[in-house]
Amino acid sequence: MSSFFKIILLNHSSKAMSDFQWLIFIEFLFIITFWHVGDKLKVLIKMCDFQGHPKKSGGDVLFARLHNPTLGAGVAGKVEDHLNGTYSAVFSLLWEGSVTLVHPSEAVTVLRRLNSEQPDRVKFQSIFYSGSISETTICNVFLRSTEQPLCNYTDLHTGEPWFCFKPKNLNCDTRINHSKREVKQNLKANEEKLFQLSCNEVMLLASLFVISLNCCFETIKHNCSGLSGYYYKDEWQTLSGTKVQQFNTPSAITQCLKGKVVHLYGDSTIRQWFEYFNGALPGSCLSDHKQNGPFMAMDIPNNILMTFRCHGPPFRCHPVPISELRYIANELDSVIGGTNTVVIFGIWAHFGSYPMEVYIRRLQSIRRAVIRLLNRSPGTVVIIRTANPKALTLFESLANSDWYSLQNDKVLRAIFKGLNVHLVDAWEMVLAHHLPHNLHPQPPIIKNMINVLLSYICPIKSG
Numbered sequence: 001m002s003s004f005f006k007i008i009l010l011n012h013s014s015k016a017m018s019d020f021q022w023l024i025f026i027e028f029l030f031i032i033t034f035w036h037v038g039d040k041l042k043v044l045i046k047m048c049d050f051q052g053h054p055k056k057s058g059g060d061v062l063f064a065r066l067h068n069p070t071l072g073a074g075v076a077g078k079v080e081d082h083l084n085g086t087y088s089a090v091f092s093l094l095w096e097g098s099v100t101l102v103h104p105s106e107a108v109t110v111l112r113r114l115n116s117e118q119p120d121r122v123k124f125q126s127i128f129y130s131g132s133i134s135e136t137t138i139c140n141v142f143l144r145s146t147e148q149p150l151c152n153y154t155d156l157h158t159g160e161p162w163f164c165f166k167p168k169n170l171n172c173d174t175r176i177n178h179s180k181r182e183v184k185q186n187l188k189a190n191e192e193k194l195f196q197l198s199c200n201e202v203m204l205l206a207s208l209f210v211i212s213l214n215c216c217f218e219t220i221k222h223n224c225s226g227l228s229g230y231y232y233k234d235e236w237q238t239l240s241g242t243k244v245q246q247f248n249t250p251s252a253i254t255q256c257l258k259g260k261v262v263h264l265y266g267d268s269t270i271r272q273w274f275e276y277f278n279g280a281l282p283g284s285c286l287s288d289h290k291q292n293g294p295f296m297a298m299d300i301p302n303n304i305l306m307t308f309r310c311h312g313p314p315f316r317c318h319p320v321p322i323s324e325l326r327y328i329a330n331e332l333d334s335v336i337g338g339t340n341t342v343v344i345f346g347i348w349a350h351f352g353s354y355p356m357e358v359y360i361r362r363l364q365s366i367r368r369a370v371i372r373l374l375n376r377s378p379g380t381v382v383i384i385r386t387a388n389p390k391a392l393t394l395f396e397s398l399a400n401s402d403w404y405s406l407q408n409d410k411v412l413r414a415i416f417k418g419l420n421v422h423l424v425d426a427w428e429m430v431l432a433h434h435l436p437h438n439l440h441p442q443p444p445i446i447k448n449m450i451n452v453l454l455s456y457i458c459p460i461k462s463g
């Protein structure tokens with residue numbers, strides 16, 4: 001038995017319509033085969049302009065999710081781009097949902113152009129200091145060629161490039177700290193309007209899709225459709241085979257981490273995890289620099305050591321001493337490893353403004369270090385945090401849009417595929433959750449991520 005619903009929703013906007021605004025028209029194609037594994041909701045999405053002319057090309061960034069507040073349930077939908085102005089979103093569980101237009105393809109064109117023409121638009125600087133002389137110059141992965149000579153800080157072990165303009169009166173060895181400067185991007189006239197979407201979310205009506213939940217859970221368990229999990233009663237369940245346990249008390253966390261050394265590396269989204277543990281574990285200490293670290297936390301009675309270190313440049317931060325600016329790959333090379341060692345990293349939020357090669361090169365050097373680590377100490381637990389969707393202002397879009405994160409996230413998954421590493425799928429965990437997207441996901445989401453993390457570290461012993 002199959003049913004077909006066709007609903008056209010017009011996206012009303014109180015703002016003046018412009019050529020830059022696209023409307024989302026949605027048709028539901030709902031195929032019900034009750035009580036059979038494989039029940040799915042398929043949503044066909046058509047993009048039209050405000051006069052109703054269908055769009056002929058693809059490339060729009062759409063997110064889809066279903067949720068049910070009563071059940072504390074949520075799951076991400078897979079959006080497929082048919083490259084002709086139509087999309088489909090497939091859901092494996094039938095709750096109420098929404099489709100959000102993140103960027104129309106015209107905005108993606110701008111984002112692409114910015115990365116090829118202005119890959120240095122997020123500016124960095126270093127301070128050089130010697131005696132009573134101090135100079136500040138601009139730094140980046142690549143610098144526009146000028147007459148001014150460069151200091152080459154390319155890392156000899158990883159080959160990661162980094163350059164600063166040479167100070168006029170000081171030599172390159174006198175560089176003392178690194179920080180982010182302003183973000184400068186040149187948009188063409190009216191391009192900013194492409195990023196100002198009003199009413200870009202269309203709700204899917206739940207009442208049309210009332211279906212037995214038992215059936216749905218059977219469905220999703222038997223046919224994962226490439227999803228890594230879903231929320232039920234506000235608790236994330238993975239579909240990868242790892243049973244997610246709940247670590248609700250400090251003693252449950254302590255019990256799991258007893259005797260372990262846990263190293264965290266990456267950006268502020270990994271620091272959030274360190275902060276969670278630091279709040280939950282007694283006897284911790286923090287370094288005095290709240291943003292950059294490095295941090296160390298200890299629980300001596302339980303023999304737990306936890307560290308956090310930020311990743312190397314292009315780390316967007318307040319001034320950090322050069323000696324603390326280290327590449328994850330090099331740090332991993334100094335880890336002995338073993339069954340009581342856990343290595344966790346997440347590196348994504350500072351790479352959006354560059355051409356993809358920069359991110360690929362970074363991940364490949366980390367991958368090589370992970371392989372060396374697992375080779376010398378095969379029992380080491382390695383866990384990777386993926387990117388997540390965030391709140392997008394115009395500024396955020398241009399410096400690190402979800403579109404950039406989505407491309408980078410695909411690269412990350414491909415590069416670490418096949419290695420003995422675990423993924424915490426922050427992307428789906430944020431997308432499927434009812435809380436608003438945020439670069440730093442809110443505490444209920446972090447708690448779920450920590451539960452997944454600890455379930456990898458302390459799996460339930462079978463048998």
Ligand SMILES: *[C@@H]1O[C@H](CO)[C@@H](O)[C@H](O)[C@H]1NC(C)=O
Pocket residue numbers: 037038222223224225
């Ligand atoms: C699982 O999903 C895929 C793709 O949606 C479908 O082709 C396949 O038939 C499904 N398998 C089962 C057992 O339902």
Ligand SMILES: *[C@@H]1O[C@H](CO)[C@@H](O)[C@H](O)[C@H]1NC(C)=O
Pocket residue numbers: 082084086
């Ligand atoms: C777009 O492509 C999809 C998948 O190939 C096809 O089913 C659909 O009919 C196409 N739509 C249009 C308007 O060409």
Ligand SMILES: *[C@@H]1O[C@H](CO)[C@@H](O)[C@H](O)[C@H]1NC(C)=O
Pocket residue numbers: 152153154156
């Ligand atoms: C920077 O140094 C690296 C490593 O020594 C070298 O391979 C590279 O060619 C240098 N780049 C420039 C532009 O000087």
Ligand SMILES: *[C@@H]1O[C@H](CO)[C@@H](O)[C@H](O)[C@H]1NC(C)=O
Pocket residue numbers: 127176177319320321
């Ligand atoms: C970095 O440079 C600034 C400006 O001179 C200075 O005030 C600051 O103390 C330096 N920070 C570190 C961590 O070295």
